[in-house]
């Protein structure tokens with residue numbers, strides 16, 4: 078089993094990478110520091126060769142609604158196109174409990190997370206939007 082962690086050097090991604098490697102799972106880290114840009118697509122097709130599952134723990138550089146929606150949706154689109162070409166079978170996105178509900182429904186960043194969940198659920202690769210990673 079080979080897992081591509083989109084955002085593998087981040088707070089969540091780096092811990093997840095350690096956990097998966099402890100279990101003997103092969104991991105490819107996909108972040109800017111790794112030379113992979115999920116928005117421009119740089120390095121993405123090469124990094125996804127042989128990958129079964131994408132775990133998406135990316136974070137948006139912008140926290141306003143327009144910036145966050147554009148980043149999270151754009152990343153799902155590019156990961157879906159390149160993931161489908163590579164034969165990826167599952168795309169897991171880490172979301173946040175309660176986004177889009179009650180008082181949180183108008184926060185720009187949360188609107189980005191809601192858009193991210195919607196985009197991955199309607200994309201062609203079977204998907205899970207979860208609030209737990211390890």
Ligand SMILES: NC(=O)c1ccc[n+]([C@@H]2O[C@H](COP(=O)([O-])OP(=O)(O)OC[C@H]3O[C@@H](n4cnc5c(N)ncnc54)[C@H](OP(=O)(O)O)[C@@H]3O)[C@@H](O)[C@H]2O)c1
Pocket residue numbers: 083084085086087088089090107108109110111113114115116117133134135136137138171172173190
């Ligand atoms: N932290 C939490 O407690 C928590 C709780 C619930 C949900 N979440 C969700 O989990 C996700 C990750 O959170 P985090 O705190 O781990 O974020 P983080 O520490 O900011 O890490 C985000 C990662 O995204 C990568 N990244 C940003 N733009 C990129 C691009 N264009 N191409 C490739 N990689 C890019 C960064 O790469 P570089 O390091 O190379 O720049 C970084 O590794 C978020 O979506 C957040 O909503 C987090």
